Every structure is written in C-alpha cells, then in structure tokens.
Amino acid sequence: MIINNFEEYDDPTLYDKENETYLPELPFLLKWASTTQGTIIDLACGTGRLTIPLAQNGCELIGVDIHEGMLSEAKQKTVNLDLPIKWLKQDCTKLKLMAKSSLIYSVGNSFQHFLTNASQDGFLSSVNNHLEIGGTFIFNTRFPSVEELLQPSTEEYWRTYTDRDTLHTVDLYTISHYDALSQLQHYTTIRKYKNNDGQILDEKSTKISLRYVFPKEMERMLLNNGFEIVDVFQDWKETAVTNESYELIYVCKKST
Structure with missing residues (x-):
C-alpha cells in the first residue's frame, strides 16, 4: 500500500x-x-x-x-x-x-x-x-487507453518549459510502469535543467502513482x-x- x-x-x-x-x-x-x-x-x-x-x-x-x-x-x-x-x-x-x-x-x-x-x-x-x-x-x-497504459518503462521525453526565475530550459522525461491488478500507473518524472548552451546543470526526479478507471x-x-x-x-x-x-x-x- x-x-x-x-x-x-x-x-x-x-x-x-x-x-x-x-x-x-x-x-x-x-x-x-x-x-x-x-x-x-x-x-x-x-x-x-x-x-x-x-x-x-x-x-x-x-x-x-x-x-x-x-x-x-x-x-x-x-x-x-x-x-x-x-x-x-x-x-x-x-x-x-x-x-x-x-x-x-x-x-x-x-x-x-x-x-x-x-x-x-x-x-x-x-x-x-x-x-x-x-x-x-x-x-x-x-x-x-492501450497507448496510455502500456507506455514504455524506459525514460521517455515528455515536454520542455522555461524556468521563469532562472530562464533555464527544463526538459521533462517520464518512466512509467502499469500494474494491471491494482490499475495503478507508477510514474517517475525526471527534470533536466539546462543552461543556454544546452549543458545539464541539475537533475531532479519525483514519483507518483495514479489510478485508472x-x-x-x-x-x-x-x-x-x-x-x-x-x-x-x-x-x-x-x-x-x-x-x-x-x-x-x-x-x-x-x-x-
């Protein structure tokens, strides 16, 4: 649990x-x-x-x-x-x-x-x-949907945004695993912070689980x-x- x-x-x-x-x-x-x-x-x-x-x-x-x-x-x-x-x-x-x-x-x-x-x-x-x-x-x-539930369990690119304070680019990636018995999708979101030259300055990850109905x-x-x-x-x-x-x-x- x-x-x-x-x-x-x-x-x-x-x-x-x-x-x-x-x-x-x-x-x-x-x-x-x-x-x-x-x-x-x-x-x-x-x-x-x-x-x-x-x-x-x-x-x-x-x-x-x-x-x-x-x-x-x-x-x-x-x-x-x-x-x-x-x-x-x-x-x-x-x-x-x-x-x-x-x-x-x-x-x-x-x-x-x-x-x-x-x-x-x-x-x-x-x-x-x-x-x-x-x-x-x-x-x-x-x-x-099948596409939503059966996402690959490898690191996949999601989206990019600009940090409003530092103006650095932040690339978001996800790793997911679906447990069919519990109907839970277990997500890890990875944030890669980049400077203007595209160099990764920092990386953070968070986890969350979501129920599908x-x-x-x-x-x-x-x-x-x-x-x-x-x-x-x-x-x-x-x-x-x-x-x-x-x-x-x-x-x-x-x-x-």
Missing part, C-alpha cells in the same frame, strides 16, 4: 512554474458558474490554479486540499487580492465543510489520486453529501454513489469521446 503519494506536490513553487498558466478548464467552468448561485467548491484545489481565476471572475469559492504546502502557497498568492475564497485543509474522502453547493468540481485529473475502491467511494460520497439535490459535479480523469466501471461507481451522468467529453471544448481520447470529463447531477 502506498502511504505517501505527495512527492510530486512537495514543491508548490515548482508546481506553479509548470502548471499555473495551463487553464483549459476555465471557460468551461465559467460557463457552469454563470448559472450557479452561491458558493462553488473546488476539491483538491492545490495552489488555486482554477480557484483564483474563478474568484477573479466574481465567483465565491471554497478551496479544499489535503496538502498543507499547496494550500499555503494558494493562501500566499491571494493574501493581498481580497478575493471571496475560503481555503480549507481537509481529506476529500472525509469532508466536513459545514456547507453545501450547487456546483462542485475537481480538475487536474485529481480523481486519479484516490488509489483504492474505498477512497474513490469515500470521495464520491463526500461530494454527494455536500452537493444540493440536482446540483452539478464536474471532474476529469485520464482515459485508460474504465468508463463502464466509472458509470457503475457514480450510479452507486448517487450520481447521474449528464455528459462525458474528451476535452474542455466539449468534444465527443472516442477510443482515441486522452481524458474523460464527466458532468454529473446528484440524483439521490
């Missing part, structure tokens, strides 16, 4: 350097927020990647995460912004928010961090308990936890799902 799966998030500043400007979900969430009254709940909010821009667009939010460092970074980023956000440190499988909402979301494929059947059910049950009858729950997860399995899980699936898309532009999809975006309604 994996006890600590937070290594990828133990450097919140690095997380923001690599992810803060990536906001494909924002227009989709803003569309749903525009028809929602009251507080919106962002689960596994991290450093507020979506919480903050939604609040800047006039939404009132509760941002919830279990990782103290990520939440501290989120609070620091908003300390002087006077935004309608309440940050809470809680386990999303055992939520006690003293509030209900008509719109709850969890993005960034955070659903894959719940590695066991019990934690998945605990998370969905917690969401249901904090959602108004007829309320909407939106979340995404990577599509368990097949579509029919997800249907049954959501139904058993009191949700009706309204739509499933393969991207935040609402494109229909195909066998070549990379991710699944679920729009669900609380039915019971």
Whole structure:
C-alpha cells in the first residue's frame, strides 16, 4: 500500500512554474458558474490554479486540499487580492465543510489520486453529501487507453518549459510502469535543467502513482454513489469521446 503519494506536490513553487498558466478548464467552468448561485467548491484545489481565476471572475469559492504546502502557497498568492475564497485543509474522502453547493468540481485529473475502491467511494460520497439535490459535479480523469497504459518503462521525453526565475530550459522525461491488478500507473518524472548552451546543470526526479478507471466501471461507481451522468467529453471544448481520447470529463447531477 502506498502511504505517501505527495512527492510530486512537495514543491508548490515548482508546481506553479509548470502548471499555473495551463487553464483549459476555465471557460468551461465559467460557463457552469454563470448559472450557479452561491458558493462553488473546488476539491483538491492545490495552489488555486482554477480557484483564483474563478474568484477573479466574481465567483465565491471554497478551496479544499489535503496538502498543507499547496494550500499555503494558494493562501500566499491571494493574501493581498481580497478575493471571496475560503481555503480549507481537509481529506476529500472525509469532508466536513459545514456547507453545501450547487456546483462542485475537481480538475487536474485529481480523481486519479484516490488509489483504492474505498477512497474513490469515500470521495464520491463526500461530494454527494455536500452537493444540493440536482446540483452539478464536474471532474476529469485520464482515459485508460492501450497507448496510455502500456507506455514504455524506459525514460521517455515528455515536454520542455522555461524556468521563469532562472530562464533555464527544463526538459521533462517520464518512466512509467502499469500494474494491471491494482490499475495503478507508477510514474517517475525526471527534470533536466539546462543552461543556454544546452549543458545539464541539475537533475531532479519525483514519483507518483495514479489510478485508472474504465468508463463502464466509472458509470457503475457514480450510479452507486448517487450520481447521474449528464455528459462525458474528451476535452474542455466539449468534444465527443472516442477510443482515441486522452481524458474523460464527466458532468454529473446528484440524483439521490
């Protein structure tokens, strides 16, 4: 059993350097927020990647995460912004928010961090308990395609970005291993920091494990936890799902 799966998030500043400007979900969430009254709940909010821009667009939010460092970074980023956000440190499988909402979301494929059947059910049950009858729950997860699951277990190039502080180039590589019995993909992410001449100055690696869920399995899980699936898309532009999809975006309604 994996006890600590937070290594990828133990450097919140690095997380923001690599992810803060990536906001494909924002227009989709803003569309749903525009028809929602009251507080919106962002689960596994991290450093507020979506919480903050939604609040800047006039939404009132509760941002919830279990990782103290990520939440501290989120609070620091908003300390002087006077935004309608309440940050809470809680386990999303055992939520006690003293509030209900008509719109709850969890993005960034955070659903894959719940590695066991019990934690998945605990998370969905917690969401249901904090959602108004007829309320909407939106979340995404990577599509368990053959290409996704059977990635080579050798070091593979992923992407490159420029460090905003040092202006050094950072090449990202991954090594993955899929355990079919547990439906867990075990990832190692390797970061190679280069100067302007292409020389490697430093190298760091982090590990994370992610749970994959097949579509029919997800249907049954959501139904058993009191949700009706309204739509499933393969991207935040609402494109229909195909066998070549990379991710699944679920729009669900609380039915019971």
